[in-house]
Amino acid sequence: MSHLTRRSALSACAMLLTAASTLAGHAQPIAASGPIRLALVESLSGSFANTGEAVFRNIAWAVERVNSRGGVRLPAAAGGARLLQLARYDSKGSSEEALSALRAAIDDGARVILQGNSSAIASVLIEAINKHNQREPDKRVLLLNYSAVEPSLTNERCSFWHFRFDAHADMRMTALMDVLREDRRLSQVYLIGQDYSFGQAVLREARRQLASQRPDVAVVGEELHPVGRVKDFAPYAVKIKASGAQAVITGNWGNDLTLLVKAAREVGYDGMFYTFYGNALGAPAALGDAGVGKVVAVADWLPNLPTAGSEAFYKSFRQRFPDPRDDYVHMRMQLMVEALAQAMERAASLDAVAVARALEAADVTLAGQSGRMRAEDHQFQQQLVVGVMDRVGAPGVQFDVEGSGYGFRVVRQIAADQARMPSSCRMQRP
Structure with missing residues (x-):
């Protein structure tokens, strides 16, 4: 695409x-x-x-x-x-x-x-x-x-x-953590993001929320990379695999996400991906069967929302x-x-x-x-929803993504009142 x-x-x-x-x-x-x-x-x-x-x-x-x-x-x-x-x-x-x-x-x-x-x-x-x-x-x-x-x-x-x-990113991270904190298999995670204000904010909030909600989980690697300029993510994928992390947390989007997950698959990384945008723009097709049950995405809505x-x-x-x-x-x-x-x-x-x-x-x-x-x-x-990648036709996966044969099963719905976070805004009005 x-x-x-x-x-x-x-x-x-x-x-x-x-x-x-x-x-x-x-x-x-x-x-x-x-x-x-x-x-x-x-x-x-x-x-x-x-x-x-x-x-x-x-x-x-x-x-x-x-x-x-x-x-x-x-x-x-x-x-x-x-x-x-x-x-x-x-x-x-x-x-x-x-x-x-x-x-x-x-x-x-x-x-x-x-x-x-x-x-x-x-x-x-x-x-x-x-x-x-x-x-x-x-x-x-x-x-x-x-x-x-x-x-x-x-x-x-x-x-x-x-x-x-x-x-915003802190709200999305909170929704992801609502699922991640229940994964008792996790003991090590790797943080990777795009090197600008958004990517930095995602990694910062991931560290903060891990410390408060899963202090038993160690951050074994943290990486920021140039936005839209990396064509080969293999060196990053090799470091992720070598770190021993059972999961990656990333806010990457667009080709920076697609190329990252593709490289991870090619080097044989079999850990989880907790993502902001893993449910679109080529990421499911890039992972294929390797992503089934292992890619988690947060969104405001997903096609397989059961209504x-x-x-x-x-x-x-x-x-x-x-x-x-x-x-x-x-x-x-x-x-x-x-x-x-x-x-x-x-x-x-x-x-x-x-x-x-x-x-x-x-x-x-x-x-x-x-x-x-x-x-x-x-x-x-x-509201926010969290989904897990699965094969189309599996329970809860009626629709796939981009004809890939893979879609996202909704595993968590977070009401607007629960997703709300306080603001420090002091707005000046005309």
């Missing part, structure tokens, strides 16, 4: 070209003022292009859903019913390019920025938006974050203009994107777009301050999954 298929690429382009006409078959009025422009600022080329394209599919699908029911319904004074229009801006995995993309998006009329696949990039965007909104109050923008989970972004560095729809609403939701995604290589769907991204549409309608305006205040009270449900925004820090509160 490292690249879109030609069919998928054409489909993606078609989504952009037809976004403004989605209502044609629904006999809904289209406001003369035009669509509401959303800007996706993401890695659409380079090492993490697959993650950016996967996010684009999710958000395009969510936009289609809103538009199919008439778009965002605003009062006549605000333009009446308005469609959402999703535009793409390639950050190329670079903070500098992301800032250029932000400026271009604002110049093009976007007032909502969507980003997530890098906490480092999210950090620079938040800072830039804080400054921009102060300098140009008539062109204020909001940043909706679906994946940048470095904890400080909704703690000491929180911003009125930033809303996070993913559980009728969840099953119907996943099947509808597969109908929309039938190529199994396009299999990357995240409930939180769907809830994010639903929350934005809800906030705009409640604000009865597209003014950034009014929409932000309405978004602080967002409470959304889709396919039986619910979440609400916490106003004090703009950290979305939702």
Whole structure:
């Protein structure tokens, strides 16, 4: 899944070209003022292009859903019913390019920025938006974050203009530990992560929680590696195997995870992997049978969640994107777009301050999954689930990942109230 298929690429382009006409078959009025422009600022080329394209599919699908029911319904004074229009801006995995993309998006009329696949990039965007909104109050923008989970972004560095729809790294680690602490076979673990704010935060929190919940478990290795630049993880895998660790804890994502687990399989490492993102983007296929019962992943939602609403939701995604290589769907991204549409309608305006205040009270449900925004820090509160990799057809594994023949059986559901963590945010509001 490292690249879109030609069919998928054409489909993606078609989504952009037809976004403004989605209502044609629904006999809904289209406001003369035009669509509401959303800007996706993401890695659409380079090492993490697959993650950016996967996010684009999710958000395009969510936009289609809103538009199919008439778009965002605003009062006549605000333009009446308005469609959402999703535009793409390639950050190329670079903070500098992301800032250029932000400026271009604002110049093009976007007032909502969507980003997530890098906490480092999210950090620079938040800072830039804080400054921009102060300098140009008539062109204020909001940043909706679906994946940048470095904890400080909704703690000491929180911003009125930033809303996070993913559980932050400490919340995800707590959910993983809820399963890991019960594995009495573990006596040694290895920590490995990407060398930037997020990866550092994951390893730091892993050490802290191990010390408090499993003081009997020794950390026998700790490694940080360059983000998106390692092509051969064999040297890391050899060290992991030689350490004697029975488990690896990692927040790696994208190719940095896929290549790591592939290298581990090739050197014969047979320990557990406790991951943030091991349930997608090639990781299950890379491990094959070696990962059965040994890869644990935490998420806000998994396709094999045992509810009728969840099953119907996943099947509808597969109908929309039938190529199994396009299999990357995240409930939180769907809830994010639903929350934005809800906030705009409640604000009865597209003014950034009014929409932000309405978004602080967002409470959304889709396919039986619910979440609400916490106003004090703009950290979305939702359930978390933990799954274990198994063969499709095994009990609890109806759906596989990316046509690999392997899926994730849900072994733990953690309610939003249990997943909640305190915040140190001291937000400044306009």
